[in-house]
Amino acid sequence: MTTTALDVVGGDRSTVVARINGELRDLSTPVAPEDVVEAVSVDSPEGLAVLRHSTAHVLAQAVQQMFPEARLGIGPPIKDGFYYDFDMPRPFTPEDLEALEKAMVAIIKSGQRFERRVVDEGEAVRELAAEPYKLRLIGSEGGADVMEVGGLELTVYDNVDAKTGQRCWGDLCRGPHVPDTRYIVPNAFKLMRTAAAYWLGDQRNEQLQRVYGTAWPSKDDLRAHLTFLEEAEKRDHRRLGAELDLFSFPEQIGSGLAVFHPKGGVIRRVMEDYSRTRHEQGGYEFVNSPHITKGQLFEQSGHLDWYSDGMYPPMQLDAEIDADGTVRRQGVDYYLKPMNCPMHSLIFGARGRSYRELPLRLFEFGTVYRYEKSGVVQGLTRARGFTQDDAHIYCSREQMAAELDSLLTFTLNLLRDYGLDDFYLELSTRDPEKSVGTDEEWTEATEALRASAEVQGLDLVLDEGGAAFYGPKISVQAKDAIGRTWQMSTIQVDFQTPQRFDLEYQGPDGTRHRPVMIHRALFGSIERFFAVLLEHYAGAFPPWLAPVQVVAIPVTDAHNEYLDSVAGRLRERGVRVEVDTADDRMQKKIRTAQKSKVPYMLIAGDDDVAAGAVSFRYRDGTQKNGVLVDDAITEIVDAIAKRTQV
Ligand SMILES: [Zn+2]
Numbered sequence: 001m002t003t004t005a006l007d008v009v010g011g012d013r014s015t016v017v018a019r020i021n022g023e024l025r026d027l028s029t030p031v032a033p034e035d036v037v038e039a040v041s042v043d044s045p046e047g048l049a050v051l052r053h054s055t056a057h058v059l060a061q062a063v064q065q066m067f068p069e070a071r072l073g074i075g076p077p078i079k080d081g082f083y084y085d086f087d088m089p090r091p092f093t094p095e096d097l098e099a100l101e102k103a104m105v106a107i108i109k110s111g112q113r114f115e116r117r118v119v120d121e122g123e124a125v126r127e128l129a130a131e132p133y134k135l136r137l138i139g140s141e142g143g144a145d146v147m148e149v150g151g152l153e154l155t156v157y158d159n160v161d162a163k164t165g166q167r168c169w170g171d172l173c174r175g176p177h178v179p180d181t182r183y184i185v186p187n188a189f190k191l192m193r194t195a196a197a198y199w200l201g202d203q204r205n206e207q208l209q210r211v212y213g214t215a216w217p218s219k220d221d222l223r224a225h226l227t228f229l230e231e232a233e234k235r236d237h238r239r240l241g242a243e244l245d246l247f248s249f250p251e252q253i254g255s256g257l258a259v260f261h262p263k264g265g266v267i268r269r270v271m272e273d274y275s276r277t278r279h280e281q282g283g284y285e286f287v288n289s290p291h292i293t294k295g296q297l298f299e300q301s302g303h304l305d306w307y308s309d310g311m312y313p314p315m316q317l318d319a320e321i322d323a324d325g326t327v328r329r330q331g332v333d334y335y336l337k338p339m340n341c342p343m344h345s346l347i348f349g350a351r352g353r354s355y356r357e358l359p360l361r362l363f364e365f366g367t368v369y370r371y372e373k374s375g376v377v378q379g380l381t382r383a384r385g386f387t388q389d390d391a392h393i394y395c396s397r398e399q400m401a402a403e404l405d406s407l408l409t410f411t412l413n414l415l416r417d418y419g420l421d422d423f424y425l426e427l428s429t430r431d432p433e434k435s436v437g438t439d440e441e442w443t444e445a446t447e448a449l450r451a452s453a454e455v456q457g458l459d460l461v462l463d464e465g466g467a468a469f470y471g472p473k474i475s476v477q478a479k480d481a482i483g484r485t486w487q488m489s490t491i492q493v494d495f496q497t498p499q500r501f502d503l504e505y506q507g508p509d510g511t512r513h514r515p516v517m518i519h520r521a522l523f524g525s526i527e528r529f530f531a532v533l534l535e536h537y538a539g540a541f542p543p544w545l546a547p548v549q550v551v552a553i554p555v556t557d558a559h560n561e562y563l564d565s566v567a568g569r570l571r572e573r574g575v576r577v578e579v580d581t582a583d584d585r586m587q588k589k590i591r592t593a594q595k596s597k598v599p600y601m602l603i604a605g606d607d608d609v610a611a612g613a614v615s616f617r618y619r620d621g622t623q624k625n626g627v628l629v630d631d632a633i634t635e636i637v638d639a640i641a642k643r644t645q646v
């Protein structure tokens with residue numbers, strides 16, 4: 001009898017696959033005594049992906065039972081779930097999804113084994129004659145998303161009924177899978193939604209129908225995931241942006257281009273003002289640069305070589321063409337800038353620089369435009385036009401380590417001031433195949449970044465070989481209130497741009513030296529950071545950021561005048577306050593203020609007027625009555641000045 005991986009690892013139902021000599025394989029794989037075999041649990045990321053992908057097989061089987069004319073696309077696991085693409089005569093309806101879930105439960109309960117079978121290309125072509133998309137994958141390398149092919153062998157996975165031994169269904173796939181369908185928990189998976197999708201993501205290809213699903217080790221895990229999604233949906237910045245009247249994306253302007261409404265404008269201004277102040281204190285100098293430039297600049301910087309896909313097409317200016325079409329003067333191509341770096345480098349190079357000026361830190365709220373495909377544009381987090389809090393630091397190599405160190409501290413402290421405080425760091429290191437700069441420079445910069453990260457005492461994740469070709473990078477990943485990770489700040493060392501722009505400074509020894517350049521954006525972009533904060537706070541911004549900090553609510557019209565004077569005093573102290581003098585009843589006004597997530601309400605009736613007091617109501621619904629106006633003002637002004645979180 002042959003020994004299988006399952007025999008070696010034993011394992012209960014939480015073991016879904018094995019790692020054999022480092023590779024994920026089915027538990028039924030025969031193993032030799034010298035093989036290193038490890039159990040992979042459904043609770044690990046790899047095990048979970050196998051569970052989800054196996055569930056995708058069951059979905060595909062159910063689809064072909066219900067729609068025999070459906071043709072199979074691909075069905076990989078993805079974050080939190082899986083999808084499968086089908087060529088269908090019509091799109092799926094919500095009723096279809098319900099019926100498919102039932103059919104899937106029946107398949108799961110019938111306990112079909114996933115049996116691996118190696119086929120040669122001729123057999124595969126014959127077997128898959130009715131599956132044109134699968135056929136196209138044979139002989140291809142497959143992409144990162146493609147589960148079907150890859151590796152040395154072509155394999156088909158047959159679904160075999162445990163009792164009858166009959167083959168029920170099969171799919172071209174490289175695997176691995178769970179041993180049988182009963183490993184999938186019937187009430188721990190769900191079909192989530194459908195979408196149109198192009199074959200292999202290319203819009204020149206056929207349009208297929210994609211079904212997204214999610215699958216978990218237990219019913220409780222599924223429930224927790226659905227609750228999380230609901231919470232994320234409530235916090236969706238696009239939804240809150242409309243509800244709280246903060247910003248919009250007018251169709252007339254175009255996809256990915258936002259306008260900020262007055263309340264969003266206030267938040268944005270406060271964010272910028274505070275950042276400006278901190279940068280001023282941090283020794284940055286403020287510069288400005290235009291939004292468009294001749295193409296020549298981006299040739300020099302290299303962007304036109306390696307970034308042109310992300311740039312808007314050029315506009316040709318200053319051409320002279322006669323009525324008969326004779327070109328008298330060739331035009332010049334101008335581009336919208338996708339990055340500010342080349343312009344800042346021109347500022348550095350505008351005159352001779354001395355070592356005494358270094359580190360030179362140039363800061364700009366620089367608006368850039370990047371061409372994102374319409375499919376990936378997403379609210380403020382992935383827009384086509386946005387403003388970076390961008391700075392470029394030029395320093396000597398000797399200064400680099402200390403500069404990176406203080407920069408990372410500066411970055412984390414700034415993010416903390418905005419209310420994010422759960423971080424980890426990611427260090428992207430050199431890909432030796434493609435990089436400029438010497439070994440020595442890379443080692444020095446990478447070690448400096450690593451050392452500065454270690455000083456912070458935060459988890460450091462290595463992104464081996466993930467750096468851009470021009471230098472290593474550290475990025476700050478922040479967790480929000482519901483545990484989602486957002487990539488925030490990036491700090492990028494660059495050995496290349498100073499070369500391309502021939503930047504130099506005069507050293508203490510009187511000779512010329514090449515500076516090191518550090519790129520850094522702490523918010524990433526104001527728009528994106530705005531969205532992250534909006535979702536983090538679910539719209540309930542801390543007092544210092546709230547667009548309206550106080551709403552004053554009179555019990556009746558008779559108290560309007562009194563609250564006007566209180567509001568006047570608050571305004572004198574710089575507080576953003578409104579008096580609600582609408583025709584509504586007081587309770588309605590309180591609800592309105594709650595809905596707009598105002599931090600403080602000051603309510604006044606006859607007793608309050610007589611006592612020079614107010615009822616002080618907080619966003620969480622708690623209320624203190626008979627608070628002297630002076631005390632209320634002091635409390636509010638203090639909370640704003642201290643940037644308290646509530
Ligand atoms: Zn598969």
Ligand SMILES: [Zn+2]
Pocket residue numbers: 339340341392519520
């Ligand atoms: Zn830059």
